[in-house]
Amino acid sequence: MVRVELGERSYDICIGENWLPRLGDSLNFVPKSSQMIMISDENVFNLYGSRVLEILRDAGFKVESAVIAGGEGCKNLATSSCLYEQMITAGLDRKSTVLALGGGIVGDIAGFAAATYMRGIAYIQIPTTLLAQVDSSVGGKTGVNLPQGKNLVGAFYQPGLVFVDVAFIETLPEREYLTGLAEIIKYGIIWDKDFFKYLEEHCDRIKSRDSECLMHITSRCCSIKAEIVAQDETESGLRALLNLGHTFGHAFEALTNYQMYTHGEAVAVGMIYAARLAHHLGIIPFGDLNRIANLIKFYGLPISFGNLKSQDIVVQMRKDKKNIGGKIQLILPTAIGESKIFNDVSEANVVMILDLDR
């Protein structure tokens, strides 16, 4: 178990394997008289929905379900609006609880619905993708997309509990598994050199979804995220380190209309460019750059962007909502296990790095 220490908003991340039957016990702080709603997407509902509902009802909870289509295209205000209607129809009041059963998309939109319904009701994260188990379910970033961009409307709103069962990962499609691995590698690069080494040494077992490795990885990533969030809940500084590779990555995703890369694939390529840029600026040794690029390659993640034009990428990077005063903000690794925020890297240097392997 990992604790996210945030004063009166503190909560636990409970991590286990094949322990869904104990979900009811983990929710012992939720009053049985209050109405719950379980939100999931179609895939997740078809795989696990009935089982979770049965476990909860057998444990004495009153729970209804709401199913969204799934995919980035449904993470919007129209879907939130449908959810509010279903929450009202199900009889949810201010003491009710939302359960988010699914990947990052379900977690973000269900969390947002919980944050805004009747000015905020409780919610529980039950993440079912690797990305959600190691990253998005922890830390309280909730939100939806606007036509103008991703995650432009949202709230920092912490869950009451994160319940992780690594057995969900068995049914995850390979590409989605790899997406989660990219975020896992990120934790090693920004924060923990021993964890990075673990990822180097256990590559084959991790690729084959060995459950002991999954337990270790998930616990370590959640501990790192909990430590960072506890120090900087609303991303005024330290938490930005979690965006390593994301400024490049978001630009690739947007320029390819979110069709060519999954989020993790775009982040993987972004981390390589960030490390190359750091090496070019003389802030990370070549040996560390090599280890980062090799690890990303070993895990079968992409390492370059095809045919996108460097100028288009930079123009897109300028639009990133994390930029301040029109300057591109970048997280760059300074060693394996260490990284820093940079606001003064020239665009000429960014273009140069993007053009390097063409």
Ligand SMILES: NC(=O)c1ccc[n+]([C@@H]2O[C@H](COP(=O)([O-])OP(=O)(O)OC[C@H]3O[C@@H](n4cnc5c(N)ncnc54)[C@H](O)[C@@H]3O)[C@@H](O)[C@H]2O)c1
């Ligand atoms: N809130 C945060 O801190 C945070 C952090 C990172 C990413 N995100 C957001 O997370 C979203 C991406 O999340 P994601 O990668 O989990 O994608 P996702 O939620 O779309 O899930 C990926 C796919 O896997 C399916 N799926 C989920 N669990 C499954 C399982 N156990 N077995 C089989 N299929 C399963 C889903 O139906 C979906 O088709 C993005 O919108 C991103 O902005 C949020």
